[in-house]
Amino acid sequence: MTFIQTSPVSHAQHHAHPVMGSLNGMEIALEFDSPQIQQAYAALAGIAEFSAFTRFGIKGAGAAEWLQAKGISLPSAANSWLMQDSTLVLRLGNSEYLLEDQFIAGHASALAQDSAPVGAKLYPVARSDAALVLSGQHALAILAEACALDIAAELAQPQRLLMTQVAGISVTVLKQTLNGESVYRLWCDGTYGAYLWHELSTMAQEFGGGPVGLSFYFK
Amino acid sequence: MSKRLPPRAGEWLKRDKPISFYFEGQKYQAYEGDTISSALWAAGEQVLGRSFKYHRPRGVLSLANHDVNVMLADGTDTNMRGDVLPVQDGMQLTVVNTDGGVKKDKKRFIDAISSLLPVGFYYKAFHTPRSLFPFWENIIRKSAGLGVVNFNYPRELKRKLHTHCDLLIIGAGPTGLTAALMAAPHGVNILVVDENAQAGGSLSYDNGGSDEAAKRLAELLSELGKYPNVTIRTGAYAAGYYTDHLIPIVETTGITKVRAKAVIVASGAFEQPPVFRNNDLPGVMLATAAQRLLARYAAKPCENAVVFAANKQGYRAAMDLLDAGVSVKAIVDLRADGEPCSLVAAVKSRGVNIYNGSCVYEVLPAANKFGVKGVVICSYDEASAKPLLHDRFTLECDGVIMSAGWAPAAALLYQAGTGMRYEKSAEQFVPAKLPVGMFAAGKVNGIFDLAQRLQDGARAASEALTYLGKQVPSVTVDREYIGSPSHPYPMVEHPEGKNFVDFDEDISIKDFVHAAQEGFDNIELMKRFTTVGMGPSQGKHSNMNAIRILARIRQLPVERIGTTTARPFFHPTPIGHLAGRGLHPHRLTSLHGWHEAHGAEFTDVGVWKRPAWYRRAGLEKQQAIYEEALAVRKAAGMIDVGTLGRLEVRGPDAAEFLERFYTGTFKSQKIGRTRYALLLDEAGVMVDDGIACRIAEDYFYITASTTNAAAVYREMQRWLQIWQLDVGLVNVTGAYGGINLAGPAARGILSKLTVRPLDDASLPFGAVCDTEIAGVPTRLIRVGFVSDLAFEMHVPAGSAQHVWNALLEHGAAEGLRPFGTDTQRLLRLEMGNHLIGQDTDGLTQPFEAGSEGAIQFDKPFFIGQRSLQIIARKPLNKRLVPFTLSQGYQGETINECNLVIGADGNIKGRITSIAFSPSAGCHIGFAYVDPANTDEGAAFNIRTDSGSLVMARVAATPFVQLQSEA
Numbered sequence A: 001m002t003f004i005q006t007s008p009v010s011h012a013q014h015h016a017h018p019v020m021g022s023l024n025g026m027e028i029a030l031e032f033d034s035p036q037i038q039q040a041y042a043a044l045a046g047i048a049e050f051s052a053f054t055r056f057g058i059k060g061a062g063a064a065e066w067l068q069a070k071g072i073s074l075p076s077a078a079n080s081w082l083m084q085d086s087t088l089v090l091r092l093g094n095s096e097y098l099l100e101d102q103f104i105a106g107h108a109s110a111l112a113q114d115s116a117p118v119g120a121k122l123y124p125v126a127r128s129d130a131a132l133v134l135s136g137q138h139a140l141a142i143l144a145e146a147c148a149l150d151i152a153a154e155l156a157q158p159q160r161l162l163m164t165q166v167a168g169i170s171v172t173v174l175k176q177t178l179n180g181e182s183v184y185r186l187w188c189d190g191t192y193g194a195y196l197w198h199e200l201s202t203m204a205q206e207f208g209g210g211p212v213g214l215s216f217y218f219k
Numbered sequence B: 001m002s003k004r005l006p007p008r009a010g011e012w013l014k015r016d017k018p019i020s021f022y023f024e025g026q027k028y029q030a031y032e033g034d035t036i037s038s039a040l041w042a043a044g045e046q047v048l049g050r051s052f053k054y055h056r057p058r059g060v061l062s063l064a065n066h067d068v069n070v071m072l073a074d075g076t077d078t079n080m081r082g083d084v085l086p087v088q089d090g091m092q093l094t095v096v097n098t099d100g101g102v103k104k105d106k107k108r109f110i111d112a113i114s115s116l117l118p119v120g121f122y123y124k125a126f127h128t129p130r131s132l133f134p135f136w137e138n139i140i141r142k143s144a145g146l147g148v149v150n151f152n153y154p155r156e157l158k159r160k161l162h163t164h165c166d167l168l169i170i171g172a173g174p175t176g177l178t179a180a181l182m183a184a185p186h187g188v189n190i191l192v193v194d195e196n197a198q199a200g201g202s203l204s205y206d207n208g209g210s211d212e213a214a215k216r217l218a219e220l221l222s223e224l225g226k227y228p229n230v231t232i233r234t235g236a237y238a239a240g241y242y243t244d245h246l247i248p249i250v251e252t253t254g255i256t257k258v259r260a261k262a263v264i265v266a267s268g269a270f271e272q273p274p275v276f277r278n279n280d281l282p283g284v285m286l287a288t289a290a291q292r293l294l295a296r297y298a299a300k301p302c303e304n305a306v307v308f309a310a311n312k313q314g315y316r317a318a319m320d321l322l323d324a325g326v327s328v329k330a331i332v333d334l335r336a337d338g339e340p341c342s343l344v345a346a347v348k349s350r351g352v353n354i355y356n357g358s359c360v361y362e363v364l365p366a367a368n369k370f371g372v373k374g375v376v377i378c379s380y381d382e383a384s385a386k387p388l389l390h391d392r393f394t395l396e397c398d399g400v401i402m403s404a405g406w407a408p409a410a411a412l413l414y415q416a417g418t419g420m421r422y423e424k425s426a427e428q429f430v431p432a433k434l435p436v437g438m439f440a441a442g443k444v445n446g447i448f449d450l451a452q453r454l455q456d457g458a459r460a461a462s463e464a465l466t467y468l469g470k471q472v473p474s475v476t477v478d479r480e481y482i483g484s485p486s487h488p489y490p491m492v493e494h495p496e497g498k499n500f501v502d503f504d505e506d507i508s509i510k511d512f513v514h515a516a517q518e519g520f521d522n523i524e525l526m527k528r529f530t531t532v533g534m535g536p537s538q539g540k541h542s543n544m545n546a547i548r549i550l551a552r553i554r555q556l557p558v559e560r561i562g563t564t565t566a567r568p569f570f571h572p573t574p575i576g577h578l579a580g581r582g583l584h585p586h587r588l589t590s591l592h593g594w595h596e597a598h599g600a601e602f603t604d605v606g607v608w609k610r611p612a613w614y615r616r617a618g619l620e621k622q623q624a625i626y627e628e629a630l631a632v633r634k635a636a637g638m639i640d641v642g643t644l645g646r647l648e649v650r651g652p653d654a655a656e657f658l659e660r661f662y663t664g665t666f667k668s669q670k671i672g673r674t675r676y677a678l679l680l681d682e683a684g685v686m687v688d689d690g691i692a693c694r695i696a697e698d699y700f701y702i703t704a705s706t707t708n709a710a711a712v713y714r715e716m717q718r719w720l721q722i723w724q725l726d727v728g729l730v731n732v733t734g735a736y737g738g739i740n741l742a743g744p745a746a747r748g749i750l751s752k753l754t755v756r757p758l759d760d761a762s763l764p765f766g767a768v769c770d771t772e773i774a775g776v777p778t779r780l781i782r783v784g785f786v787s788d789l790a791f792e793m794h795v796p797a798g799s800a801q802h803v804w805n806a807l808l809e810h811g812a813a814e815g816l817r818p819f820g821t822d823t824q825r826l827l828r829l830e831m832g833n834h835l836i837g838q839d840t841d842g843l844t845q846p847f848e849a850g851s852e853g854a855i856q857f858d859k860p861f862f863i864g865q866r867s868l869q870i871i872a873r874k875p876l877n878k879r880l881v882p883f884t885l886s887q888g889y890q891g892e893t894i895n896e897c898n899l900v901i902g903a904d905g906n907i908k909g910r911i912t913s914i915a916f917s918p919s920a921g922c923h924i925g926f927a928y929v930d931p932a933n934t935d936e937g938a939a940f941n942i943r944t945d946s947g948s949l950v951m952a953r954v955a956a957t958p959f960v961q962l963q964s965e966a
Helices: A010-016 A035-045 A063-069 A107-113 A139-146 A190-206 B036-042 B106-112 B121-125 B130-143 B174-186 B212-224 B287-295 B312-323 B343-348 B411-415 B450-467 B509-517 B523-530 B543-554 B575-579 B592-597 B621-634 B654-661 B709-723 B746-751 B797-814 B821-830 B865-872
Strands: A019-023 A026-031 A046-049 A055-059 A080-084 A087-091 A096-101 A123-125 A129-135 A161-166 A169-178 A181-189 A210-212 B014-023 B026-032 B071-073 B092-095 B159-170 B190-194 B230-234 B246-251 B254-265 B269-272 B284-286 B304-309 B327-333 B353-356 B358-365 B372-381 B386-396 B399-403 B405-408 B419-423 B428-433 B438-440 B500-502 B600-605 B608-614 B636-640 B645-650 B674-680 B686-696 B699-704 B728-731 B736-742 B768-773 B776-783 B790-796 B816-818 B879-885 B899-901 B907-917 B922-929 B939-943 B949-954
Touching: A010 A026, A010 A190, A010 B592, A035 A046, A035 A129, A035 A139, A035 A190, A035 A210, A046 A190, A055 A063, A055 A107, A063 A096, A087 A107, A096 A107, A123 B728, A129 A139, A129 A190, A139 A181, A139 A190, A139 B159, A169 A190, A181 A190, A190 A210, A190 B797, B014 B036, B026 B036, B121 B130, B159 B174, B174 B190, B174 B212, B174 B230, B174 B450, B190 B254, B212 B450, B254 B450, B254 B575, B269 B287, B284 B287, B287 B304, B287 B312, B287 B399, B304 B312, B304 B358, B304 B372, B312 B327, B312 B343, B312 B399, B327 B358, B327 B372, B327 B386, B343 B353, B358 B386, B358 B399, B372 B399, B405 B428, B405 B543, B438 B450, B500 B509, B500 B543, B509 B523, B509 B543, B523 B543, B592 B600, B592 B608, B592 B797, B600 B821, B608 B621, B608 B816, B608 B821, B621 B636, B621 B816, B621 B821, B636 B797, B636 B821, B645 B654, B645 B709, B654 B699, B654 B709, B674 B776, B686 B709, B686 B768, B686 B776, B699 B709, B709 B728, B736 B746, B736 B797, B746 B790, B746 B797, B776 B797, B790 B797, B797 B816, B821 B907, B821 B922, B899 B922, B922 B939, B922 B949
Parallel strands: A046 A210, B014 B092, B159 B190, B159 B254, B190 B230, B254 B438, B284 B399, B304 B327, B304 B399, B327 B353, B636 B816
Antiparallel strands: A019 A026, A046 A129, A055 A096, A055 A123, A080 A087, A087 A096, A129 A181, A161 A169, A169 A181, B014 B026, B071 B092, B246 B254, B269 B405, B358 B372, B372 B386, B419 B428, B600 B608, B636 B736, B645 B699, B645 B728, B674 B686, B686 B699, B736 B790, B768 B776, B776 B790, B879 B922, B879 B949, B899 B907, B899 B939, B907 B922, B939 B949
């Protein structure tokens, strides 16, 4: 039986009547407005949802060895990330990893479809993240209100990621270049997704920005 | 008569932008850059407000955000401080705390009977007879308080931002600006904040007869402008100090929480008024207020001034007054030796008489106390602090300019934990031991001479840079005083009083004497009895004098008296600022949209939004809940349990971990079976419960209650750190959705969506298996919380909607209905299941709740075990029992927390849950009762809200027939 999963953010997006599409079995917002308006939003303060990407999570003292045996390159330090092929590899702390494919199937999909990992000190982590992208010239101003940390300074070092609180909830943040523009990627527990989307998009609108569909980044 | 002066160099007015506004119904002209007070004063208006208690007329006192008797409303806002708030075109201002307007305030009669109303009078006067106290309380309540709260105040977004810097400098006066200039070349990120509308501090008004200050300010600002790493924010006050140099900066637009690596406090000092009779009349003001009026707002404080001084500042103000064309009739200097500085000669050369060792004995009021018509001057004995009346004489004037000393603006230093000492040569508390990374400079550090302040700013910058790891030469400052900046006791007694110490609350010297006589002779007790420092200015102009008075009463040195606590925030801050955006994080299950579209009424359960019940056409709430409950009893119902905590415990020591964490046994638990898991704290108090599903030898899947899931996971992590077992913990609460399907038709409905056999033999009560429901990988658990025939499905969060829809589609014909948490509570009550947090409280232990069966005492250890062993040896005080009211009970509603009353009339317990059960046909509930009265059928009384007693009887559970018995 095939079915479409709901995005963890979709409840907060319905009122904007986005054009929806399916990616990896999840219904996701592809467009919120015309390309010109979305371009303007993204340049000022854009908020987009990337939740439909495939993820694979694993933790435990044996996780690194197991992942490496599967051919995954790992960030050398805690709280950092790298891109392997089309897969983001996030090292969350000392012994927890999150792999996320970027639009096309990659290592995360392969590992997720494989049989459950078996081994000592190896614990799979089921993920249902809300994944957001914050862009534009006012992105830092938004984060200055939503987050107590000095995001610009903390993420000045390439490949570094932060696990902090944004708008009062636990969020993983990193800075990445997408389509030639610096953006902030955010992941939070999916059950907070609608809340975080609502707050960040409200702030974005105050700066003249707004929601941007997934297709803006991946045609 | 207008007091506006021709344009002056450095004034803050924009003469090309005239504006008009209304004050108490009358139109006034002003310029952009004026404050409300300066505009009114320049227009010749002296009565700007009324005092809080005696409703005495008041004018300008400090012009530095401490004129708390000039509080205004403009229709929307209230309690706006006129002395600093910029006047705006079209404002419609009225004075708060008047009855009939500021000029004709009907309550001004209170001043005439003030001798009947000393501080603390209401403690005694209205204490007896007690029956009349509500009457008096009502009158006092209406008299107290300033302004009227506007409950229709529009919600304006005031952002709360975060920012970071290397060096935060509080105060953009000469000291702060110098510190910034010294630090700027070293590349550190510097933020300078100042509450004034423009930078400069005393350089912007304290000229002392020369233009040196103005030149210095221009130079400093010009130099600082060359450094992009220096930001100066004016109209921004540092409101408090919190750990790790977190300092909220309050501006009109909101609050910025600054986290600084180092902080220089160059916040200056508050000028303190000398205390003498009628020192509060309009026209009597602090020297620095007069200088601010002149320099910033180009307004004369008066035409004919008497300066009452006890320090150099008075002479500097006199020079500025003379330069502005004000006639200075005399300088009355409290000190027998007078002022040692060179300004004395300068003042004398301009024809001003100086009376050393003298005081202003009293100010003579003009008509209606709306101003000053003269002063009475006499000799003063500093040793005894007594006026010597033998040589008194009267001098006509229309203004009194007073300057007797300072109090450091050290609130943030105190909050940061700075150790202060009393510097006798300055007669001031100064920092003795500063916290790491904090530095103080300038007046707040007890340094007043301008050249020394600049040097002190450089010294603080040097120390801060060194702290930040920069290599800089050290700077030393010689603390030299040519005359103390503060007088040790600037008080002039007067038999008729009205010599005010605290202008907020109209507290005069005799009130302190009375307080001490009553035994309130400790500064904290005296503060509370007299209310000194408890008004809107928080003692900024009164605490230091209060300390000096108490020291004199007790014959102790000032440093032995100590100071009161200076709490954040530094100034009153609007609630809208504190609220900010009002972020309220909340979680939604993936079914939330469906619930919303189908009439759910939501309730907050912890951080979750959950459906409490679903609206049905033509049904009231209670009836809708009954129908949902009956559906579960007669057909099937389902509830979204995606909010339940879900925790994975994996590893070779998983069972050992659970045996220690929960009260039960888990090592013997079979794979595919569930067990009840009860969590206690170390005191033996019931904290949470759930079920532990054994999925594999080394893998348990645990559920926790919706509200406690995060706390349970946190505790698991903490205990794992302590026990160091070979276990991995994963919180998968948000990763899965959950659906509970219950009722006699549940099995039939579910069987349409899975190939997994669901009969009791294949999936008995307490079993757990991984299967597929509607094509979705599902963890299926036979549970019995709301019904003994119920299935709990845990599925990936994004798939929950699909499963929910499939269940509805296949169950509709069999009467399947969704139900909410209100119904769930009724259903679990019918089943006789108590709820931790509802039927227990923060002290309930398992013996009281009847949960002994869940405890395995023979284990080596579990959390709370030792406490329970001790508790078990003590007699039980209460016991939770199920109960029913009589069939057909129609009496007064019984509520949760109504008390259980024993035969002896004493309280034995309370009701924890009660509801009418449509299935049982009667009221059912849980209550704590006398442990000796718990047998089935035993009667006990419940006291209702009205006080009447209703009989209930201990009952057996479940209250409804089980499906297995049907």
